[in-house]
Amino acid sequence: MPKKIRVLIAKPGLDGHDRGAKVVARALRDAGMEVIYTGLRQTPEDIVEAAIQEDVDAIGLSCLSGAHMALFPGVVKLLKKRGAGDIVVAGGGIIPDEDIPKLKKAGIQAVFGPGTPLTEIVQFFRNAAK
Amino acid sequence: MKLVEQVLKGDKRAVAKLISMVEDDDPGATEALASVYPKTGKAHVVGFTGPPGVGKSSLINRLVREFRSRGKKVGVVAVDPTSPFTGGAVLGDRIRMADTGTDPGVFIRSMATRGHAGGLALATFDAVKVLDAFGMDIVFVETVGAGQSEVEVASRAHTTVVVQMPQSGDAVQVLKAGILEIGDVYVVNKTDLGGADVMATNLQFMMDEKEGWRAPVAKTSALEGKGIPELADAIERHHKHLRSGPLWERRESDRARKELLESMRRLLAETFSEKGAGEAFESNVKSIVARRIDPRTAAANLLHDLPRSG
Numbered sequence: 126m127p128k129k130i131r132v133l134i135a136k137p138g139l140d141g142h143d144r145g146a147k148v149v150a151r152a153l154r155d156a157g158m159e160v161i162y163t164g165l166r167q168t169p170e171d172i173v174e175a176a177i178q179e180d181v182d183a184i185g186l187s188c189l190s191g192a193h194m195a196l197f198p199g200v201v202k203l204l205k206k207r208g209a210g211d212i213v214v215a216g217g218g219i220i221p222d223e224d225i226p227k228l229k230k231a232g233i234q235a236v237f238g239p240g241t242p243l244t245e246i247v248q249f250f251r252n253a254a255k
Numbered sequence: 256m257k258l259v260e261q262v263l264k265g266d267k268r269a270v271a272k273l274i275s276m277v278e279d280d281d282p283g284a285t286e287a288l289a290s291v292y293p294k295t296g297k298a299h300v301v302g303f304t305g306p307p308g309v310g311k312s313s314l315i316n317r318l319v320r321e322f323r324s325r326g327k328k329v330g331v332v333a334v335d336p337t338s339p340f341t342g343g344a345v346l347g348d349r350i351r352m353a354d355t356g357t358d359p360g361v362f363i364r365s366m367a368t369r370g371h372a373g374g375l376a377l378a379t380f381d382a383v384k385v386l387d388a389f390g391m392d393i394v395f396v397e398t399v400g401a402g403q404s405e406v407e408v409a410s411r412a413h414t415t416v417v418v419q420m421p422q423s424g425d426a427v428q429v430l431k432a433g434i435l436e437i438g439d440v441y442v443v444n445k446t447d448l449g450g451a452d453v454m455a456t457n458l459q460f461m462m463d464e465k466e467g468w469r470a471p472v473a474k475t476s477a478l479e480g481k482g483i484p485e486l487a488d489a490i491e492r493h494h495k496h497l498r499s500g501p502l503w504e505r506r507e508s509d510r511a512r513k514e515l516l517e518s519m520r521r522l523l524a525e526t527f528s529e530k531g532a533g534e535a536f537e538s539n540v541k542s543i544v545a546r547r548i549d550p551r552t553a554a555a556n557l558l559h560d561l562p563r564s565g
Contacts, residue, residue, distance in 0.1 A: 128279045129342075129369075154343035159367050164350035174357045175349060178364055180271035209268060 130158040130254040131181040135172045136165050137200065140190035145217060145239075149185060152243040153250060169199035176204070176212055182254040183213040185246075186233075193220055198231035205232075213253035217241070259290045262389055267362060270389050274364055277385070278378040288381055291388045296507075298330070298387035298394045299494050302412030304374060304434060307400025309420045310444040312351035313477035314486070315395050319355055321487045322393055330386035330394040331363040334376050342369075348397060362386055373407035374398035380411050380514075409437035410513055413506055414493045416486075418442045419458070421450035435461065440489045441472040447479055468496050527557070535560065 261269030333348035417438035475482035
């Protein structure tokens with residue numbers, strides 16, 4: 126059996142808008158991946174704990190509240206602290222252009238804004254699992 | 256084996272990696288499971304089944320908290336379906352189990368069926384073994400939302416909890432064979448919807464005493480957190496009931512028998528799968544096509560000619 130790609134889709138922070146997260150979850154499912162969706166209002170600690178227990182290859186974070194500069198790097202830092210720095214992290218949501226280089230520097234490997242083709246996101250997670 | 260040592264030392268990441276190896280049928284999985292096996296047998300394995308949307312995940316979420324407050328370490332394996340078309344899956348049981356957060360005494364693993372029928376994945380009970388060896392006192396197994404016939408969990412768990420909800424059919428639904436015969440504990444969840452008493456009475460009416468145990472019917476509202484301690488009591492009572500007599504040993508034997516047969520079936524199938532089939536197999540295939548022999552006789556002959564083990 127070929128190894129399945131497992132991805133955690135998570136919503137850190139306090140906004141309740143998860144349409145985007147669900148659309149991405151569905152696209153990854155249709156691409157043959159196993160997607161664990163953890164629901165709204167997760168702390169970075171919750172997300173990292175879930176990622177470790179589920180043994181995912183990558184995490185997709187969605188945040189529309191504007192708190193991404195605190196929450197996304199927080200997840201990367203915690204992963205490293207738990208010895209799971211090999212899990213790839215990507216982010217999406219309403220992210221101002223000027224924040225993207227800073228997020229990448231903080232270890233977020235890709236940032237997908239509104240209008241990103243789903244095929245691009247699927248391809249990213251495929252590569253992430255290699 | 257390093258991974259197994261880490262599991263026994265309590266490393267959650269190692270536990271997760273080992274479960275993945277089993278799921279992916281990694282070549283090292285058999286050996287790893289073999290070295291984990293002697294450390295298993297302590298956990299009380301509780302299966303949950305019932306139709307989709309009755310609140311199995313939410314109930315488990317509440318029960319995890321309840322058993323944590325009773326000092327038990329809790330593992331969960333939650334199964335959701337794999338798409339037969341794409342092989343993908345969205346595993347959403349964790350959404351309802353978010354109360355657990357980062358509690359070190361809890362380990363939750365979502366699992367896709369990957370084509371296995373019966374409401375479980377092939378690797379489900381191997382994952383249970385890993386959690387058992389990891390030191391969990393109680394392990395909950397949540398089946399995919401099962402219909403009326405997914406009963407496999409009952410032959411593998413010590414205690415089977417069947418979850419129903421009010422307003423989901425009359426007394427005749429309860430009379431039908433299948434899922435309503437396998438429960439050791441029944442739950443009518445969503446009492447907040449009203450009509451739970453009727454459902455519970457219908458269920459109670461169906462229960463006979465079997466091996467000194469009459470399955471209780473608990474009424475809960477996972478939403479409001481009502482009836483949870485009583486349900487936990489019922490699960491613990493059943494555990495004590497099994498442990499106090501010969502039943503525990505008998506269930507363990509039944510389970511071992513089933514697992515041995517299943518493993519033999521898998522091994523046989525693998526022995527004769529495309530890569531290792533060999534000449535005798537292929538010549539039998541030709542004979543079956545040419546109607547010189549029938550498939551059953553050919554199978555019996557091939558098995559008879561297998562080299563004896565040991």
